[in-house]
Amino acid sequence: MKESLKICFSLFFLLFPVLTPVVGQQTLQWSEIYPGIWKAVAGEPEKVTLLKAADVTANVLALNDLPKAGFPLPGDKIDLKIVDHKIYLRFPLVRDEQLFGLGLHFQTVNQRGRILNLHVDHFGGTDNGRNHAPVPFYISSKGYGVLVDAARYITVYAGTGVRLESDDPPVLYDRNTDRNWDAQPYSDAVEILIPAEGAEIYVFAGPTPMNVVQRYNLMNGGGCLPPKWGLGFTQRVPTLYNQDDILREVAEFGDHNFPLDFIGLEPGWHSMAYPCTFEWDKTRYPDPVNFLKTLADKGITTNIWFNPYVSPKGILYPGLKKFSGSHTVWNGIVPDLTIAEVREIYKDHFVKNHIEIGVGAYKIDEVDGYDFWLWPDVATFPSGTSSEQMRQIYGLTLQSMTTSWFREKNRRTYGLVRGTNAGSSSFPYVIYNDYYSHRDFITALVNSSFIGVLWVPEVRSSKSAEEWVRRMQSVCFSPMAMLDAWADNTKPWSFPEVEQAVRDVANLRMQILPYLYTTFAQYHFQGIPPFRAMSLVEGFGFRSLTIEGKLDGTENPYAISIKQDIMDQYMMGDYILVAPMFTGEKSRKVYLPAGKWYDFYNGNLVGENEVIEITPGLDKIPLFVKDGGIIPMMPVHRNALEAEKKLTLEIRHYGTAEGSFDLYDDDGRSYNFEKGDYSFTRLSVSKDKRGRLRGSVSSQVPGKPFSYNNDVVWKFMTLIK
């Protein structure tokens, strides 16, 4: 009998190897997998996860360069339970701690006190976790981070739940009589519900929140480095434009003396779209090879739109049908991207018909939501990957696939995507959406810096010239300077009364590229995001304003207080603070970090560690530079091809402090920089014996390529009294 019992149990585990019985309390075993990054496994990890879908390699060398740090949390306050095939996690919080990340939010920055159900979706107007990049990663103002790697709809209670057995419980107040009563009492924990048998958990050390972000980005391969053309101006054309319309459009950009680096083709290039064929429409694009070559000769790269749902009218349909999910999207099949054969079928077609004939980038649409037309959570896929998992990784996988195709050709790309997730730092894709609040777009830009993604506050149309110029100004100070005219047929000069102001800011974007390109190099080599929330900036602190709630029987029955974050200003790189203006506003507040700050345009001192009120004109976006800031600029030019002529740098210095800037350069197009073909050139400003500022350029390390001539012009912007 004993023997047979043994057999019994062996047999049981043989027959039901994946069943995890209800188990309750467990312990996480942390191991340091990279310097300052620890990993632990909860339950049985799943075959499909976010990081597995992203499939990137950590930049270990760069991780080694970050400050040494020990495990940043009290291990005994981290709690794991497995209940009913679900993971319950708890991490501690202390008073005054703020939390950032957990998705591409549009209306909030500090997530403490919020509940987020992380679900890839189109942003629906409320920050609830459903958005274009619901990355399960949070960064604490105390200088540590936590990532949950599971392709599931994870719910994060970011300091909301209050445990009976809390070490630091909230004070008990009587609402009847005590004005201190608070609808949302103090919570000392982040609690996380992962509806899965298992997950991999990562903890990141600081010491600063920026170090946490750097470790996250470097573990995910470092930030993307776009080709130089990707940082120029781009116009997306109306959906049914044909190749002649586009050539005319390009000529018009010349006539208007407006920069243009790449053109975006919308659904009309497909022989059928929604669902897609991925084949050139013969009536609108009779000769795509020559068309793309003509554009390339003018220095224009081409980006083409698609969504990944395959039309029954397309040649890919028969081959992909058997590998597709149970449900269709707009009558198109949804291929199971976790199957290698599926990825090969896409690759063969896309490389041959797009990339090899000159297409430079993709716009990957509708991999986010809306639920009303995407596959439901009851859909099934041939690999056994659940619908929920597929939803969480679809955009991520498409970025991974397409990036690798371009990489194999040693050509950098820089595209657009509407849904992503954890692990995508290194993918050269910028997120966009259909929501269109200018102010909220800037908040998304702020939040993008926490979670290893890029976001474009794209411009489509405007109700007034004021709105037009304000939107164009801020998109030119974002990862992609884009006008998306797919439906509205707008042009940069659509509002003649502000045409010059729009041209000015687009030209400024082009002039500032040496600075911006270096900022992206920081993203790649050090994991520092190019566009940064103020909370990540040294000397800023973690300001937020609490407005005490006032009881109102219909408007605010729980007398809830409102926390106001700083969400309408951000840093571009190390030195430039951007404070966009919004329609209808003649003035705004700007929060200046510690140190002196100077007006970008005239070099005047504007303040120091304080809140200033500014009333700029319509013609400029308010920009401020840190004391000692060095901004390398180049002459106005229309695109990257023009820039390949050796141009003269104008190097600006602001304020009174000494400073330096390591200017990055490479060929701007290939992946050769990964083999060492790049240069860092130190631009320094120091004081001479008489206390006057002097600029100097060091020799380049390793030295090439370097696109500029050495005949630089130094410009000291601040008048020293």
Added chain:
Amino acid sequence: MKESLKICFSLFFLLFPVLTPVVGQQTLQWSEIYPGIWKAVAGEPEKVTLLKAADVTANVLALNDLPKAGFPLPGDKIDLKIVDHKIYLRFPLVRDEQLFGLGLHFQTVNQRGRILNLHVDHFGGTDNGRNHAPVPFYISSKGYGVLVDAARYITVYAGTGVRLESDDPPVLYDRNTDRNWDAQPYSDAVEILIPAEGAEIYVFAGPTPMNVVQRYNLMNGGGCLPPKWGLGFTQRVPTLYNQDDILREVAEFGDHNFPLDFIGLEPGWHSMAYPCTFEWDKTRYPDPVNFLKTLADKGITTNIWFNPYVSPKGILYPGLKKFSGSHTVWNGIVPDLTIAEVREIYKDHFVKNHIEIGVGAYKIDEVDGYDFWLWPDVATFPSGTSSEQMRQIYGLTLQSMTTSWFREKNRRTYGLVRGTNAGSSSFPYVIYNDYYSHRDFITALVNSSFIGVLWVPEVRSSKSAEEWVRRMQSVCFSPMAMLDAWADNTKPWSFPEVEQAVRDVANLRMQILPYLYTTFAQYHFQGIPPFRAMSLVEGFGFRSLTIEGKLDGTENPYAISIKQDIMDQYMMGDYILVAPMFTGEKSRKVYLPAGKWYDFYNGNLVGENEVIEITPGLDKIPLFVKDGGIIPMMPVHRNALEAEKKLTLEIRHYGTAEGSFDLYDDDGRSYNFEKGDYSFTRLSVSKDKRGRLRGSVSSQVPGKPFSYNNDVVWKFMTLIK
């Protein structure tokens, strides 16, 4: 070895009886459990479900009286899969079918084409399934219904997902060129995701949608029959009022000659509230026994507010602590209501300290949401009931508990609750919330009729006299005529310029009680809801208006069409159509069903099976009566105690058709009607030989009690030419 294998398997099922391995495709076995109601079991049903929490007995006798009907769906088109511990269900749809129910929606009626995640919650401004009564029950316009009994966050794709293998797939259109392209293609199925190992599924036959609703309500015990005082006017007083304040308030109602049947006490009656002690505050209520008696002598019943979270300062705390969940709400413990001992502890205290000294009803607050202060989904409870299940049944269980306490005393109650679920038809509770859109409140009233719940469009405050009178008018044509002044200290006469109009409609409410009480008797005895969506009304059809979507790059990028339901009018009982007016509107459209309709106030014909435009004054709520409609009314009176004097009925008749009305009566207070102590009196209007209408009153069946004298007054409202 064979023997030992046998032992193995026996042992396996002994050790792991609840583990359901991943199984895939399954078949549902339907059995007819009541006439026209079939049940099937999917997977392993759970210990805690909605209907088990409600714990009511079906009214089998009444179910037997409904039309005979066969299984209303093609069984081969119902699909069940069990995948990864989740149930996937599919039910077929046909073209032109509409779906109703699935929650207490505020902005939509027809749910076809929507996705709902059914989750007990405060309504957050969007109809997404999170609301106060997310009942997993839908009614088809084709005359059948489906109920899923699982206390889980069920996702319903109510005709959104499109399967590759659909029998009736949508037409393929090219969005590039075809204007027929639709963002949301035709779907031929309801798909349901139940995140549980099992669920019980019910199918209800019609033939009419109303029959479906009747079967649902009767299976759940039949609709509630409130005490007569519950249908009078109620005022909820400011939260810190003391017993003297309340007696003064009652006197003021007399001074203003305004009806008043019951008073609602808000949190201040507790010695501490948020969390609660459930004990009388000695400073504000030094003598609750005499206070309640004084009110009762004046004919005023008392309702007291609570939320179920127990204060550490209360005497119940020590006894309940060990039976409570892991998390607190406002520092109060959350008792595990699935434990019998917990229910007994509540009962002992509540019966002794409230019910036995005269409290007549409860207002059960905050059993819905918001998530920010309720227990999180990672909370655990001592019984092993999951947090999710607890959330879905908490309000339901409290209704079941409190109803049974009053029933044991043979006293009917009629209270307020903010969260409920399936199975609550028989509970004498009306749902309310903190949202305050007058128009949306009426849509909720419309939707309440599908799912066996009652809803009150409560009045708190208003920005103008117009808003005040419009809100007061519609609340007087709802299940509870309530002014909730807890925060705003408003009175019915707060806007003197409309005081008379407000008094008029409150008095009309009191006059119409014989009709309304009978309407509730229909709810109880036949399962027909007292307030009814037009879609449930014979002769109405299922109108909805589709406004074709217009492409707009920023406002409507998918050119989505909008379906407009009829959601601002409803029936009260068989004869009265209510068409409330909203602030700022001088006129409105009214959709009249088939047959002739007459103005309630003057008996004039207004139309027949058509849409009319009306421009009523501020002083009246538009009401219309069906041809042949008989409305028994009584004299103006201030409360149920006054009404116990035998009063004379005024019986109105509208139109030119013969008709009859079975007037219900009983003692209005006890459950003796369940033992047969009630009367149905037939009021008939027929034509005499000369074609003139004559009214007659039949003897009562069974005959008593009957609160009116037999000396009725007939009033023929429509002038016959």
